[in-house]
Amino acid sequence: MFAAIVLSAFTLRSAVTSISPLFPRIGDDLGFGAGIIGVLGMVPTLMFAVFGVAAPAIAVRFGLERTALVAALVTAVGIFARSYAPGTASLVLLSAVALAGMGVGNVVIPPLVKRYFSDRVAVMSTVYICFLQFGTIVPSLTAVPVADALGWRASLALWGLAAVAAAVPWFAVGVIDRRGRTAATATTTTAATTLPEAESSPPEGPRVAPWRTSLGWGMALMFGMTSLVTYSLFAWLPSLLVEAGVSESAGGVAVGVFSALGLAASLVAPWLATRVVDPFPVAVACAVFFLSGFAGLYFSPGHLTLLWVVLVGAGPTTFPLALTLINLRTRTEKGSSALSGFTQGVGYLVACSGPLLFGALHEASGAWTWSFAFLTGAVVVLLVAARAACRPRVLEDVLAARPTL
Numbered sequence: 001m002f003a004a005i006v007l008s009a010f011t012l013r014s015a016v017t018s019i020s021p022l023f024p025r026i027g028d029d030l031g032f033g034a035g036i037i038g039v040l041g042m043v044p045t046l047m048f049a050v051f052g053v054a055a056p057a058i059a060v061r062f063g064l065e066r067t068a069l070v071a072a073l074v075t076a077v078g079i080f081a082r083s084y085a086p087g088t089a090s091l092v093l094l095s096a097v098a099l100a101g102m103g104v105g106n107v108v109i110p111p112l113v114k115r116y117f118s119d120r121v122a123v124m125s126t127v128y129i130c131f132l133q134f135g136t137i138v139p140s141l142t143a144v145p146v147a148d149a150l151g152w153r154a155s156l157a158l159w160g161l162a163a164v165a166a167a168v169p170w171f172a173v174g175v176i177d178r179r180g181r182t183a184a185t186a187t188t189t190t191a192a193t194t195l196p197e198a199e200s201s202p203p204e205g206p207r208v209a210p211w212r213t214s215l216g217w218g219m220a221l222m223f224g225m226t227s228l229v230t231y232s233l234f235a236w237l238p239s240l241l242v243e244a245g246v247s248e249s250a251g252g253v254a255v256g257v258f259s260a261l262g263l264a265a266s267l268v269a270p271w272l273a274t275r276v277v278d279p280f281p282v283a284v285a286c287a288v289f290f291l292s293g294f295a296g297l298y299f300s301p302g303h304l305t306l307l308w309v310v311l312v313g314a315g316p317t318t319f320p321l322a323l324t325l326i327n328l329r330t331r332t333e334k335g336s337s338a339l340s341g342f343t344q345g346v347g348y349l350v351a352c353s354g355p356l357l358f359g360a361l362h363e364a365s366g367a368w369t370w371s372f373a374f375l376t377g378a379v380v381v382l383l384v385a386a387r388a389a390c391r392p393r394v395l396e397d398v399l400a401a402r403p404t405l
Contacts, residue, residue, distance in 0.1 A: 001116045004169035005109060008072055009128040010135040011166045012105050014159040015079055015098040016044045018139035022152045029152070032088045038356070039092060041235060044099050045227065045352045051103030052345030056337045059108055064115065064333070068108050069170035075101030076163035083157035101163075106344050110326045111336035122274035125324045129266035135162075137259050208338040213398045215329060218388025219343040222283070223322040224350030225382035229290065229375050230316045233258060235355035237297075237309075240368060244301035254309045261313030262320075269320035273328060283318055283386035290315035290379045298372045318382065322347075325389060331396045339395055354378075 019026070023037050059067045078098025085091035109128060117124040139159055147155040210216025237255055246254075273279045293312030296304060326343060330336040361370040 001112075001169075001173060004068070004166070004173055005112055005116075005124070005128055006131045007162075007166040007169060008068060008105055009109060009131040011072065011075060011159070011163045012102050012109075012132050013136040014139045014162055015075065015095065015102060017136050018143050018156060018159045019095070021140055021143040022147055022155060025147065025152055026091070030085070030088050030091060036088055036092070040095060041355060042352055043092065043096055044102075045231060045348045047096055047099035048103040048106060049345050049347075049349035049352065051100050052107050052341055052343075052348055054341075055104045055107035055345075056341035058104065059111070059337050060334075064108050064112050064337070065170060065173050067104060068112065069167055069173075071101045071104040071108065072163055072167035072170060073101070074098070075105065076160045076167065077101075079160035079163055080157055083153045083160070098163075103344075103348075107337065107340045110323060110340045111333045114327045114330070114336045115333050121327045122270045122324070125270040125273075125320070125327065126267060129270065129320045129323055130263060133259075133263040133266050137256075137263065140256075140259070208332075208335045208396065209399065210339045210342040210395060212402065213395065214388045215391075215393060215395055215398055216339060216342050218385045218390075219322060219325065219329070219339060220346035221350070221385035222318055222382055222389045223343050223347035225378045225385065226316050226318045226322065227347055227351035228354035228378050229312075229382075230319070231351050232354040232358040232375060233312060236358055236362070236371075240297065241301055241305065246302055246305060250305070254305060257306065257309050258313040261310065262316055265314065265317035266320040269317050270324040273321055273324040277392045278390050279321060279325075280387055280390040282321055283383060283390060286315045286318045286321075287379050287383050289317075291376065294372050294375060294379075298368060315379075318386065322389065329389070329393070329395055331394050335394075335396045 019040070023040070027033060027037065055067070062070070075098050078094050078096075078101060082091055082094035082098060085094055110125075113121060113124045113128065142158075143155050146158060210219070234255065237258065241250065241254055269282065272282055276282075289311050293308045293310075293315065296308030296311065301308065322343060326340045327336055330339050357374055358371045361374055362368055364370070
């Protein structure tokens with residue numbers, strides 16, 4: 001199970017970061033420009049949103065383990081198929097297929113951690129988020145060298161192998177589960193005939209509806225505002241720095257530093273979240289990092305650039321914090337799955353607007369003033385949402401305490 005979770009986590013961003021460094025050469029080959037690049041940049045958050053909302057219902061219908069297996073296989077099929085895309089439309093469509101699998105995988109991993117590692121949530125959250133971050137960084141670093149050696153199609157297809165590798169442990173889990181069920185059939189049948197019907201069919205309990213609680217909306221908006229700021233900076237940080245006189249290579253290094261700090265955050269945030277009753281001060285510190293970095297990038301982007309990038313790179317620590325809180329703020333696997341789907345579905349839907357609005361405000365004004373004002377507003381919303389998300393309470397208890405109409 002450990003291998004299944006960490007390998008799945010490693011593949012959850014590979015379809016995103018393995019293609020973006022290759023956009024210029026793929027565009028030359030297939031004949032598309034900046035407009036399609038913008039569409040391809042929107043597809044990840046859109047698919048994460050749509051399938052983040054759908055994933056809990058899929059998991060209830062088929063089970064968490066089967067859903068994780070199918071998600072890995074869909075991801076593999078999409079990645080392999082898009083590497084042979086004959087045109088722009090097929091590239092976009094098949095990328096969406098791969099990202100649909102990843103969108104489901106995003107949601108089912110937290111409840112799987114809760115099911116199998118409930119006594120080690122902090123440790124396993126740290127491990128799987130670290131592998132997720134590794135899976136974000138490594139494809140972007142290897143995409144161009146592999147493409148130089150073997151071509152861009154081989155560079156994309158390589159990450160389909162990683163998705164297949166992630167599916168293998170889920171096959172093993174399914175085989176073991178089926179054998180266990182077969183061995184237990186006789187015992188279960190006998191027990192069912194001797195127990196009262198009420199005991200053999202326990203009540204399901206109250207419906208888990210995160211959208212009916214301030215906790216659910218706090219989690220979704222904290223996650224969403226973090227993702228909005230992060231994806232905006234991923235898309236526009238190089239352009240902002242180049243416009244300020246920084247070289248293109250230095251702009252690329254800045255994005256690398258910004259990404260790498262997410263790995264450091266994934267080591268710290270889960271540990272902090274489980275050591276304090278209310279981790280809201282962590283969110284406050286992240287807001288300070290964000291705002292300090294924004295100020296530096298706005299007023300003096302060409303000087304002390306690394307410092308400003310480090311500051312904004314520390315801000316998204318609220319991302320692993322939110323993923324850890326999904327399990328800390330729920331009591332059951334059903335609750336974890338529902339909160340995970342709502343948090344990531346709504347969160348990524350909100351994040352879709354970030355890069356587009358950040359760029360549109362810059363284009364409309366000819367400066368970065370309104371763009372950074374937009375991000376500053378997002379950080380304010382993040383803080384308000386984090387207050388609701390971090391307050392110590394449990395989703396199932398909050399719902400149970402609501403008056404029934």
